[in-house]
Every structure is written in C-alpha cells, then in structure tokens.
Amino acid sequence: MGIYLPIAEMSVNILVLLAMGGAVGFLSGMFGVGGGFLITPLLIFYNIPPAIAVATGANQVVASSISGALYHFKRGTLDVKLGMILLAGGVVGSSLGVYVFALLRSIGQLDLFVSLLYVFLLGSVGGMMMVESVRALRRSAGGQVYSLRKPGQHNWIHRLPLKMRFRTSKLFVSVIPVLGLGAIIGFLASIMGVGGGFIMVPALIYLLKVPANVVVGTSLFQIVFVAGYTTVVHAATNQTVDIVLAFILMIGGVAGAQYGAMAGQKLRSEQLRALLALLVIAVAARLALDLFVPPESVYSLAPFGEV
Template structure:
C-alpha cells in the first residue's frame, strides 16, 4: 500500500513504515529504551532523506512519550523541579540546534553531519553497553556479584555554585548542572531527532547522582516537552516534519511496544542487554558504510 509523503516528496509503502515503527517499539518494550536513536537510522536506510527522518522522528518520540509520562506521574516518580530545569535547558539547546541545523543545510552538509554523529554516538554507546553486558554475563556464569556503584554526583557538579534542593531526586546541587545537561540533549534532539533518554538517564544517575526511582519518570517528562518544542521549531524553520510519516511510525511503535514488553518478561535482562548492544553496533557499522557508499540518487532537502 503506497502512500505519498508530502514533505519527504516520495512514495513509501505504508506497511513498511509501520513495520519500522513496530521494530523500534519492540526494542522499546524489550529493553526499556525510547528507541528514538534507532528510528532515524532505520528511516535513512529505507530511503527517507536524513533531514526529514530526524525531524519526523522527534515528533514520533513526542507521541510515544505521553503514556509513559502519565504512568510515572500517577506513581509519583517524576521530579517536577528537576524536570523543569531540564526542560528549560532542552528548549535553549533546541533553539541553538535550529541555528546549527540551518547553517549545515545552507552548507549542504546536514545529511553528512547527521550520519557522522550517529556513527560516533551509536558506536560509543554500543561499545559501552557490550562491555557492561559481557561483564554481567561473566558474573552470571561464575556466580560472582558485581559491586553496585554508590550514588554520588560528579565532583564537577559539586563544585558549581547556587545550590538548590531537589527533594524527589534526593539532591542538593546547583541547577546549572541539569540546565547544561538539558542544553546538550536539546541540541541532539534538534539535530538527530532522538529523545535523548539513552544519554539523559546515565547522566542523571552517574553525573547528577539522582535517586534511581525518579530517573526514568523525570527523563520522560523532559523528553515529552523538549521533543514537542523541537517538533514545533522544525515545522516553523526547517519545514522538515512529515506528519504522515510520524503518524505511521507512531502506530507501529505503539503495537511493537506491547509485544516487546511481553517478550522482556520471559528473557533474562543480561541477554536482552547484549542483544541490544549487538543491534546498536550493527546499525552504527551500517551507517558508517553508508557514509562512504555513493547512492544511485543523490538528494538533500533544502529550504529556499
């Protein structure tokens, strides 16, 4: 069933796009990650222009985050004060990202930069995940316990001035730390169409030292509003948001997430993590190959 995407300016098989969204949703349900960092590469592999893929993926992440945020708010696991600071930083970062995005568009390098950033990002994340997963599997086989890391914010965070109390997160730190973290995530969201949870969650745990029970809910709360703002900025400036594409992805991701959640309940988490690390590394390698592989048709999306 072919469907025309008005912004991408090409026809696609709607069932294939729904299936791609389903794969991302499946991974989300199985591994507990947003999956947004895989949406853009998969769309690029299918032939969607990188600019449209990144902008539309951000809008899809917005829709997919709503149910998660509502659930965590009902459980009381959202630190609204911390989330507000992260959102402020994220919107600032998204505004900076608009300038970077349009500058790279004008230079004709936005597609290449998106590809390079994804290779570096997925490659580093995949290697770290693989290392941690292998250590967990070895400990599982030998019966050795891995010592849990003590929750403590980074010394650089402790050195920042103007401390605030974040009661839900159990922190007494400067708001500048989460603000800067939000800025970095906002820039990545604007450029790559990712939610940023795969960076936000480890940073909240290991840099800010947040209480574990408040991390996921607060991260989703920030992702919801920052991706919403990013989508609006894309729509008003780069004109690269394809709502038809985003809707198809959202349908697939909702279905896939339900299936993935059921699978995750029957498989050990150590095996799930090593599988996710393998998938991320495969995508990174495919992106790296694509950077040096000349396509049959060369195109880009440019605002006139």
Template sequence: MQIYLPIAEVSVNVFLLFGLGGLVGVLSGMFGVGGGFLITPLLFFMGIPPAVAVATGANQIVASSVSGVLAHLKRKTVDLRMGTVLLGGGLVGAALGVYVFNLLKQVGQVDLLVRLCYVVFLGIIGSLMFVESLRALRRSKKGGPPKRRHHGWVHGLPLKMRFRTSGLYISAIPPVMVGLSVGVLSAIMGVGGGFIMVPAMIYLLGMPTKVVVGTSLFQIIFVTAFTTMLHAVTNYTVDILLALVLLIGGVIGAQFGTAFGTRLKAEQLRILLASLVLLVCGKLALDLFLTPADLYELGVQ
C-alpha cells in the same frame, strides 16, 4: 501497499512504516529512549531525505514517549522534579540545535553532518555502555555486593537540590548541562537523546535505574515536541502522513515495551540497548564508506 509521502517526495510501504513505528515504541517502553537513534537511520535506509527523517522522526518520538511515560507514572517511577530541571536545559539546547541545523542546511552540508553525528555518538556511547554492562552482568552472576556510589566532582558543585524520588541531593548544574546537550542532539539528529541521557543519569548523576527510564521519557516528550515545532516553522520538513503512520505503531509498541522491560534485569536492559546502538552505528559507518548507487543527484538552488 505503497503510499506517497508529499514532503519526503517518495513512495514507501505503509505496513513497513507501521512495523517500524511499533518497533521503536517497544524500545521506548523498555529502555526509556525515544527511539530516534534507530528510527531516523532506518528512515535513511528507506530513502527518506535526512532533513525530513530528522524532523518527522522527532515528531513520532513524542507519541511513543507519552505512551511509555503514562505506564511509568502508574508505577511511580518518574522523578518529576529531576525531569523538569533536565527539561529546562533541553529546551535551550533544542533552539540552539535548530539554529545550527538551519545554517548547515543553507550551505548544503546537513546530510553529511547528521550521518557523521550518528556514527560518532552511537559508536562512543554504545561501546562504553556495552563494556560497563558486561562488567555489571558478571558482578551480578558472581553474587558479590554491588559497588557503593562514591562522591565525585558532581556532588561538590553549588546550587544543590533534593530529588526525593531519586534519593539524591546534588547540584542542578549537571542535570541542566545534560538536558542542554540532549536538546542540541535532538534538533540535529532527530533523536530524543535517551541513548545519551540514560547513561548520563545512571553514571553521572547516580540515579537509580528504575527511575531513570520514566524520567528520561518525561523530558523527551517536551524537548522533541519543541524541536518538531521549530523544524516545522523554519524548515518545513515535517511530513504529517509519515509521522501519523509511525505514531500509531509507536503508541501501541510502547505499551508492550514497558511490560517487557519490567521482566528483565537492569544489566540485561543496558546490554541490549548497547548492542542495538552499536548495530545501527556499524550500518551507518559502512554506508559512509561504500560507493552510493547514485553518484549524482539534482538539487534546486
């Protein structure tokens, strides 16, 4: 059944959109990512304009993340203090990212920027996660003792805070910078930033994997909601009908994803996430080099 999206100005299959929202919801619950790294490119492939896909995709991420974080709160696997620090940086980054997005939209380069950002960031993060996850999986199969965490430069910074749920006593500066970076990416790429935040929280901040997922989702909720609001009032690119269909599927899928995630080992979760990131990156990179079906398009100046 086809429905017409007024802001995107295209007709799409409603059941396909619902299934896409459900898939992203499953990923949100399993990996602690908003799923924007997957839903936004897939909306590109369905013919949704990149500006609309970015703004509306961020809106859907809010719903699936809320559904996922509620399940994690019941399990007490959310570090609220760490999430609040990450959120502070994320809100500032989101405002900065929307400003850059608007500047590039005025000069007509926003579509290319969004696609290039996806290829670069997904390629780097996916490759690093995949290699590290394979090593961790091999270590777990050998049955050797896990590597002890070494104190690095992060632990020598000032403004230290104690994060009891994560069992950490570190500077607040790295979490703020991580949140700032994720906020910028959320505004420009329409992602929750979990595909960057989750590895950063594990390998940079040293947080336990079981706490990372819920804490990531907590921060994603507020940053993506703020990003959606800014896009709506400055760009008018949030398609409510598109967001509603994706939202319903995402809320349902997140509950199933949370249940699946508890049955898999941390190493298995990370290698699955890395594989998905690389798959999407490969598809986007291929589309940049292939000749498009329509060489020209009309635009209103």
C-alpha cells in the same frame, strides 16, 4: 500499498512503514527506550530525506514516550523539579540545534553531520553499554550483588556552585550540570531526531547520582517535552515534519511497544542491556559503512527546499 507523503513529496509503501514502526516499537518496549535513534536511521536507509527523517523522528518520539511518562507520573516515580530544570536546558539546546540544522542544510552538510553524530554517539554509547553489561553478566554469573548507585562517592560535579535541592531525588547538586545535560539532550533531539534517553539515563545515574527509581520517569518527562518542543520548532522553521509519515510510524510503534514490553519482562536486565548494546552498535556500523563506502554517484541533487 503505496501512500503519498505530502511533505516528503514521495510515494512510499505503507506496510513497510508500519512494519518499521512496529519493529522499533517492539524494541523500544522491550528495552524501555524511545526508539528515536532507530527510527531516524531506518527512515534514512529507506531514502527519506534526512532533514525530514530527523524532524519526523522527533514527532514520533513524543508518541512513544508519552505512555511511559504518564505511567511514571501516576506512580510518582519522577522528579518534576529536576525534570523542569533539565527541560529549561533542553529548550535552549533544542533551539540552538534547530538553528545549526538549518545552517548545515543550507551548506549541504546536514546529511554528513547527522551520520557522523550517529556513528560517534551510538558507537561510543553502544560500546560502553556492551562492556558494562558483559561485566554485569559475568558478575551475576559469579553470584555477586551489583548496585549501580554508590552514594558515598562524590565527583567533580558535586563541587560546582549554584546548588539546588531536589527532594524527590534526595540530591543537593549544582544546577549547572543539570542545565548542561538538558541542553545537550535538546541539541541532539533537534539534530538527530532522538529523545536522548540513551544518554540521559546513564548521565543521570553515573554523573548526577539520581536514584534509579526516578531516573526513567524523569528522563521520559523531559524527553516528551523536549521532543514536542523540537517538533514545533522544526515545523515552524524548516517545515520538515511529515505528519502522515509520523502518524504511520506512531501507529506501528504504539502497537509494537506493548508486545515488546511483554517480551522484555522475560529477559534479565543485563541480557537486555547487552542485546540493546549490540543493536546500537549495529546501527552505528551500518551508518559508518555509508560514510566510507564509495557512493554510487559522487554527484547528488540538493532536495527541493534546501537551496
């Protein structure tokens, strides 16, 4: 069943898109991630121009994260003050990202840059997650209790100036790393079309030592707003948000996420992390393959609107 995408100006199969959204939604529900890092590469594999895949991916992230953000907001398991500072950094990072995006597009290097970023980030994050989860699995097999947070330890981040108190997180930390982290996430959101949870969550836990109970909520809070902001800026400057494409993905994603969450409850968290790590590495490997394997033709035409 074909459907014409008005912005991408191409005809695609609506069932393939629904399945794609559903599968990613299932995985994101299962692992508690936004799924942007899967949607964007999948769209690129499906021959959607990367510029449109990225901007539309950011739009889809809003839909897939809002439900979780609302859940945590209701429960009070999020640090609004910390989220706001992260968001301030995110807006700056996202604006810079959209500018770099337009620049790369005009010189024909956007596709390469997007792929490289994906391969680098997914490869390293997936690798680290894999190592960590395998260790955790071994430890739990040995019967040891393992806690991610070690409150007694302080690192260089806690010696930076401009300290601010975050009551919900029971933290007294400099705003510089918080703003910086927000900016990095915002930049990645606009260039990769991801929410950035896969970087945000470990950074909050390991770098800022945010308590585990507010990490996910705060991360989702920031992601919803940064992804929303990124969508608007992409739409306004690059006109690359395809609302029809985004909507189909959202429908599939929202439905899939519910079943994924149910499936996720049946698995242990270390197992989940190991599986997610595998998935992340697989996506990175597939993208890397495209970079190194000789293309079918060394010539290509710049999509209309990129010149």
